Amino acid sequence: GAPVQTALAKTNPGEKRPLNIAIFSQAITALRPARVRALDGVLPTATIAQVQTELAQGRLTSEELTLYYLWRIQKYDLDKLNAVTELNPDALDLARRFDAERRAGKVRGPLHGTVALLKDNIGTGDALHTTAGAAAMRNARADRDAFLVSRLREAGVIILGKTAMTEWANWTTTGPMPGGFSALGGQVRSPYGGKLDVAGSSSGSAVAIAANFATFAVGSETWGSLVAPAIANGALTIKPSMGLISRDRVIPILDSSDVAGPFARSTADLALIMDVLVATDVNDPITAAAATAPKGFARDLNGSGLRGLRVGVIPALAPEEAPLQAQLIKSLKADGAEVVELGAQPDTFTTYGEEFLAIGFYGFKTGVERYLAATNAPVRTITEVVAYNAQSPAERAKYGQDMLEKSANTPMTSAEFAQRAQAFNLRTRTDIDKLMAANRLDLIAGTQWAVIVGIPYPPAGYPAIVTPAGYLPNGTPASYTLTGRLFDDAKLIRAAHTLSLFAPSWQVPDLRKWR
Numbered sequence: 001g002a003p004v005q006t007a008l009a010k011t012n013p014g015e016k017r018p019l020n021i022a023i024f025s026q027a028i029t030a031l032r033p034a035r036v037r038a039l040d041g042v043l044p045t046a047t048i049a050q051v052q053t054e055l056a057q058g059r060l061t062s063e064e065l066t067l068y069y070l071w072r073i074q075k076y077d078l079d080k081l082n083a084v085t086e087l088n089p090d091a092l093d094l095a096r097r098f099d100a101e102r103r104a105g106k107v108r109g110p111l112h113g114t115v116a117l118l119k120d121n122i123g124t125g126d127a128l129h130t131t132a133g134a135a136a137m138r139n140a141r142a143d144r145d146a147f148l149v150s151r152l153r154e155a156g157v158i159i160l161g162k163t164a165m166t167e168w169a170n171w172t173t174t175g176p177m178p179g180g181f182s183a184l185g186g187q188v189r190s191p192y193g194g195k196l197d198v199a200g201s202s203s204g205s206a207v208a209i210a211a212n213f214a215t216f217a218v219g220s221e222t223w224g225s226l227v228a229p230a231i232a233n234g235a236l237t238i239k240p241s242m243g244l245i246s247r248d249r250v251i252p253i254l255d256s257s258d259v260a261g262p263f264a265r266s267t268a269d270l271a272l273i274m275d276v277l278v279a280t281d282v283n284d285p286i287t288a289a290a291a292t293a294p295k296g297f298a299r300d301l302n303g304s305g306l307r308g309l310r311v312g313v314i315p316a317l318a319p320e321e322a323p324l325q326a327q328l329i330k331s332l333k334a335d336g337a338e339v340v341e342l343g344a345q346p347d348t349f350t351t352y353g354e355e356f357l358a359i360g361f362y363g364f365k366t367g368v369e370r371y372l373a374a375t376n377a378p379v380r381t382i383t384e385v386v387a388y389n390a391q392s393p394a395e396r397a398k399y400g401q402d403m404l405e406k407s408a409n410t411p412m413t414s415a416e417f418a419q420r421a422q423a424f425n426l427r428t429r430t431d432i433d434k435l436m437a438a439n440r441l442d443l444i445a446g447t448q449w450a451v452i453v454g455i456p457y458p459p460a461g462y463p464a465i466v467t468p469a470g471y472l473p474n475g476t477p478a479s480y481t482l483t484g485r486l487f488d489d490a491k492l493i494r495a496a497h498t499l500s501l502f503a504p505s506w507q508v509p510d511l512r513k514w515r
Contacts, residue, residue: 133182163204234477242461305494
């Protein structure tokens with residue numbers, strides 16, 4: 001490890017990587033203020049289908065769309081929201097290429113010429129780094145695109161850059177580290193006000209979508225890292241079923257729980273993105289399931305996705321959510337769902353947390369080290385990461401690194417891990433299946449954090465979806481979360497789409513007033 005430490009020590013010691021927007025400064029000036037105002041009137045609430053209409057009818061080009069997002073990042077993200085950590089120097093070239101294809105009559109599909117941001121644990125084989133927010137990974141680049149990135153590129157998506165994340169996907173410390181903080185990325189802030197919690201590790205991706213820095217974004221979840229930031233920041237997300245989306249070249253916490261998923265502005269958008277991302281990948285054998293699982297996510301979004309379903313509603317966790325809870329139940333019934341009001345569920349972290357951590361320490365160490373070796377990273381072991389941080393802890397491990405230390409020193413063996421991880425996943429599945437069978441449920445729903453706290457859907461590999469539901473009295477975004485059984489993803493998208501039709505409309509955060 002010594003030569004690696006010496007090489008790393010020459011880099012900036014764990015300081016935040018400045019966002020290099022200067023490479024686009026001249027191009028951005030071509031976007032006149034009147035044009036920005038016109039696009040501001042269309043794009044912040046536009047669905048992918050509406051963006052495609054603008055592109056197809058020649059009222060917008062992908063180059064201009066990319067410039068518009070860059071303009072907004074320069075204006076509202078730089079030293080403010082801090083959601084974007086790095087921009088792809090090739091973004092405008094990619095946009096021009098997809099514009100040329102469109103002019104030549106080649107449109108690759110419904111995502112052609114749209115613009116995406118990726119969480120900084122998703123590998124790209126381009127000029128962008130893939131760092132998981134860690135100082136020790138400052139100069140790390142993936143050796144090639146993650147399979148899911150290849151799928152996006154083939155669909156004609158412009159990869160605009162990387163989004164900030166909680167460092168190592170929040171597997172750094174049990175100390176008081178806020179969500180959205182990393183040594184390389186700094187602190188992500190909410191578009192609804194800088195003092196609000198941005199939650200979970202995919203916070204940069206969720207904030208980027210709420211703030212309209214891209215057409216859509218991709219994050220990842222081990223336990224709540226898609227769902228929580230979507231709730232906190234007024235974005236939509238789906239945490240897909242295990243086996244639908246490849247985990248290839250995504251820096252993991254725990255392979256047996258990790259899933260990548262999209263953030264977007266509508267359920268129809270989530271469906272279109274899922275139609276591209278869900279595919280079988282030879283690099284990830286678990287995705288064999290994608291060949292036979294129900295697909296066609298964008299079909300049948302007709303506003304009757306709840307009719308005839310039995311939906312269990314779990315109690316809200318806070319008294320101020322009572323009106324939101326009543327609104328959820330009323331909306332479910334309005335489309336013909338049968339509502340079963342469930343009792344309070346045990347806190348999943350109390351019930352399962354100890355075992356999840358024990359398995360996670362080993363899974364994180366082996367999974368990350370496998371990624372580091374495969375991508376020829378500047379560090380090769382968690383022990384080296386810990387040692388690197390210890391050289392300059394104030395900059396590199398501001399809130400401590402006890403979880404990294406426990407991972408580096410885990411006494412678990414591979415045989416014990418395999419047995420315990422499988423047993424843990426089975427236990428969480430069995431617990432959910434029992435609850436659903438006892439109440440003859442098709443889906444489970446809740447407001448705000450109720451589903452994350454009450455249902456162990458992530459280790460079970462089950463899907464969950466978040467859709468905005470208005471605002472709480474203090475102005476923070478309110479959401480509904482739905483979960484179901486394995487491969488109920490299309491059913492969840494239809495149900496959430498229907499719920500969204502009854503919810504108060506989403507309001508664009510006014511970033512001019514941001515503080």
